[in-house]
Amino acid sequence: MGVVRIFLFLLAAFCLGCGSAQAEKRVALVIGNSAYKSAPRLANPVNDASLVGGMLKKAGFDLVDIRLDLNAAEMRRALRDFGGRTREADVAVVYYAGHGIELDGTNYLIPTDASLETDSDVLDETLPLERALFAVEPAKQLRLVILDACRDNPFAKAMKRTMAARAIGRGLAKVEPTSPNTMIAFAAKAGSTASDGDSKNSPFAAALVERLPTPGLDLRKAFGFVRDDVLKNTGYKQEPYVYGSLGGDDVPLVAAKPIVAGPQANPDSEVRRDYELALQLGTRDGWTAFLNRFPSGFYADLAKGQLNKIAAEETRAATADKARQAEEEKARLAAERANKVEQEKAAAAAKAAEDKRLAAEKAKQIEEAKAAAAEQRRKEAEAAAAKALADKLAAEKALAEKLASDKAAAELAAKQAAEKQAAANAEQKIATVAPSSTPPSMSPQDTTKLVQSELRRVGCLTSAPDGDWNASSQRSLTLFNKYAGTKFDAKLASFDALDAIKAKPGRVCPLVCDHGFKADGDTCVKITCRAGYRVNDDNECEKVQDKKPVATREGSKQRDEQRKQVESAPAKPQATGQVVCNAAGCRPVRPGCRLGYGKSGQGITVAEGTREVCD
Secondary structure: OHHHHHHHHHHHHHHHHHHHHOOOOEEEEEEEOOOOOOOOOOOOHHHHHHHHHHHHHHOOOOEEEEEEOOOHHHHHHHHHHHHHHHHHOOEEEEEEEOOEEEEOOEEEEOOOOOOOOEHHHHHHHOEEHHHHHHHHOOOOOEEEEEEEOOOOOHHHHHOEOOOOOOOEOOOOOOOOOOOOOEEEEEOOOOOOOOOOOOOOOOHHHHHHHHHOOOOOOEHHHHHHHHHHHHHHHOOOOOOOEEEEEOOOOOOEOOOOOOOOOOOOOOOOHHHHHHHHHHHHHOOHHHHHHHHHHOOOOHHHHHHHHHHHHHHHHHHHHHHHHHHHHHHHHHHHHHHOOOOHHHHHHHHHHHHHHHHHHHHHHHHHHHHHHHHHHHHHHHHHHHHHHHHHHHHHHHHHHHHHHHHHHHHHHHHHHHHHHHHHHHHHHHHHHHHHHOOOOOOOOOOHHHHHHHHHHHHHHOOOOOOOOOOOOOHHHHHHHHHHHHHHOOOOOOOOOOHHHHHHHHOOOOOOOOOOOOOOEEEEOOEEEEOOOOOOEEEOOOOOEEEOOOOOOOOOOOOHHHHHHHHHHHHHOOOOOOOOOOEEEEOOEEEEOOOOEEEEEEEEEEOOEEEEEEEEEEO
16 A cells, blocks of 8 residues: 555656646846946835845746846846846846936946946947847747836936937837847836836836736736836826737736646645554554654654553553552562561552552543644644635635636727727728818917927927917928928928927927037036136137236336327427538538528628528
């Protein structure tokens, strides 16, 4: 009998090993970055990573690698090592909590040692999202990347732009996986930010651990429940979003438990059967054989109690036999009229033997009471185990019925949604055949104002909406066409242009600031330089060069005053340059005089000729 049981046990173990070898292999990498060196510390990513990692371990993943506060080199090494493990895996999951950034339509994960002083540093100091997708790509059945990285990014506000036209988004950009059976889950929809929450964990992480490990629940429906929970808990400000697609079959993160129609075998049934057999025998040899096969456990403790009971009975019987022998010896001595000393000695021996008999009897009663109590506990434990098993079967049956009901409800909702979409498509086709006209209640000036308001919102118009479609408004629509890839007529403010501009969630035209100003988010702020510095032509602060002193001559002021006095004084008479000659010789004509023709004489003689005339 024992050989048959051992053979069946080994056969069951062998089959169990075969089943486990054929089970799918699931691996996960969980990263949480909180301690950023160049930005304020984030409170929740480390807590969220620990929470999600614990959930994946409880879900039965073969490997869950939890990494916290990684720099760039450590993140690259972790993704490289994880990519090697996914080659033999059926399911691969990457969860990242921390900062992320979008640059020119590409998403990047930010390590803790990134500084990102300029937009070009993003390419050197961060890891593209494609690196995480590359790590999970070898998995055979499911590739899942979960990003809780849509937080309001402090790096985007402080970094310098090397090109004014370069776009740095708010949140992360939309992605479309190229590999089949790949899903990418964002904590917030593309172009929006996620909340870190007021509690220990973010609303997104709390919803994930609540919904994803539900046995048998398809991932698409699970993420739908996550979306509903986050919207409700954030006052409809944050909407998670999932990109990618799966096949037609349900893909749960945790497989549904099989439901057994008949009663399950109790793993302790064999031990209990052998215990009851030993109990019927009630011998020391029977209990010893039982303990040799089952040396520990609940039934082993009961068997030890039965052995103690048998030992107490044997002790009681031995002491009773000794007491009987002592009484017989006492009677024999009395009959033989032994001396008094021998009679007293025999009486004392008889009394001692009787005391031992009474003590043994009392010990036997105690052991019997213990054995009876143990038997009662055994029966109660077996009854409780049977009730627990029945409750478990009932709960599993109720869960199966609920899952089946939920699946039917989901199929009905999908069918209704498909019918609604078909009706909407039909209405759209009808609307396309019959072109819509401008609502009669809206004037052209109102339409122009609406278009101008939307152009101002997306950063293409700087002036206030006034209802005048002037040259400035036309230039703004031309800029929108350039950066949005549209071809609307810039000379007209149309409803088609209004709908296209409204569809843009954020800034389209790049922010261009005047000299002396720099971009700060969606506004231009004046550049303030510290003392001794000024804004140069490149819009950067540079040190002001000291002016060299100019050498001056002493007394220059006095000379200038003398020169002015001389220039303002009346001109003095000057010599004419003429020369007069007489008998005494020649000399220059005196100042104020001139040469004239006249007579000069002395006495009678008169001579005529040139002479000096002074008026």
